[in-house]
Amino acid sequence: MAKKSARSIIFSLVGIFLIALSTPSFAAKEPFDQWLSKLKVEARENGISQTTIDSAFANVTLIEKVVKLDRKQPETVQTFQEYMAQRLPQSLIDTGKTMLNQNRVLLEEVGRKYGVQPRFIVALWGVETRYGKYTGGFSVIDALTTLAYDNRRAAYFRKELLLALKILDEDHIQLADMKGSWAGAMGQSQFMPSSFVNFAVDFDADGRRDIWTTKADVFASAANYLSKSGWKDDQTWGREVQLPKDFDLSLVDLKIAKPMKEWEALGVTKIGGGPLPSRQLVGSLVQPKGGNGQTFLVYDNYRTILKWNRSTYFAMSVGHLADLIGDG
Known part of the structure; x- marks a missing residue:
């Protein structure tokens, strides 16, 4: 009898453990149903139609994988x-x-x-x-609901979720087609809902800002984002440079900006030792973390790319790809 009781206790504990594993480890402080009811009220107060609210949350699902991805440290392990x-x-x-x-x-x-x-x-x-090939397979509403409920960055994602509902309410995309990244970035330009509201463009004038399937809207939305963020079409993003052996590395800082002649006076050259361009653009020196000292002289457009994504690696990859694509 005692053995049977012990076995039952063990099975019960295993069952509880398995249930715990299958339940998202959210940092939320109230039951999801209560939280969602309050969110629906807020959405209605923000002018979202009841029809959109009902359809968006009819089968809403909290996604454990989204929580895990959000908790991952952003540091890269790659050089x-x-x-x-x-x-x-x-x-x-x-x-x-x-x-x-x-x-x-x-x-x-x-x-x-x-x-x-x-x-x-x-x-x-x-x-x-990858030119529209990989746009993300997560439901944007599910992903943003998960992150807004989680509390770690609740205020930010709650705002994004309410804006996603606004986008649905304005018929720019159907709910079933509103797919994106785990963080809610959408379409071929990977806009968060706030970026969509601020920068997405209906370039083909069909009444919808379609960053999912319409190239005209995808291109114009990306260009509008850059333009409104300070892009200068008479400049490039930057170039790789060479530093002298005794160079003061405290000057390698995005906060320090100097015209070309001043960098040249400090011994900065093109790769191979050639002189810097004669045009006196103002630039800053950047050495990507894990880049083995590889150095770049970057201009204002580089800073604009960083507004799109605050990653040195990302900005460098965009600049390099643009250079390699050239005029086709």
Whole structure:
């Protein structure tokens, strides 16, 4: 009898353990149903129709994987060289040239309107989603609901979730098609809902800002983002440079900006020792973490790319891909 009782206790404990494993480890302080009821009220107060609210949350699901991904440390384990080799394979460069040529008329029209060189529009498209091939398979509503309920960055994701509902309410996308990354970044340009509201463009004038399937809207939205963030179409992003052996490394800082002649006076040259460009652009020196001292002189457009994604590796990959794509 005692053995049977012990066995039952063990099975019960195992059952509790398995249930715990299958339940998301959220940091929320109230039951989900109560939390969701309050969110629905807030959405209604923000002007979202009851029809949109009901359909969006009819089968909403909390996603454990999203919580785990959000908790991962952002530090990369790759060196800069490893990252660039992985993110910019020759196939991505070749496809970028093809995409630029195939869409040249549209890209040049968009580029003229927003003051952004087509190669940078294509480079962002390539780095973000491999030219629309990988846009994410998570339900944006489920992902944002999960992150808003989790409490770690609840205020930010609650705002994004309410904006996602607004996008649905305005019929820019159907609920079933509103897919994106685990963090809720959407479409071929990987816009968060706030970026969509602020920068997405209905370039083909069909009444919808479609960053999921309409290239005209995808290109124009990306260009509009860059333009409104300070892009300068008469400049590039930067270039790799060479430092003298006795160079003061405290000057390698994005906060320190100098014109070309001042960097040249300090011994900074092009790779191979050639002089820097004669145009007196103001630039800063950057050495990517894990880059073995590889150094770049970057300009204002580099800072603008960082507004899109606050990652040195990301900004470098966009700039390099744009250079490699060139004019197609």
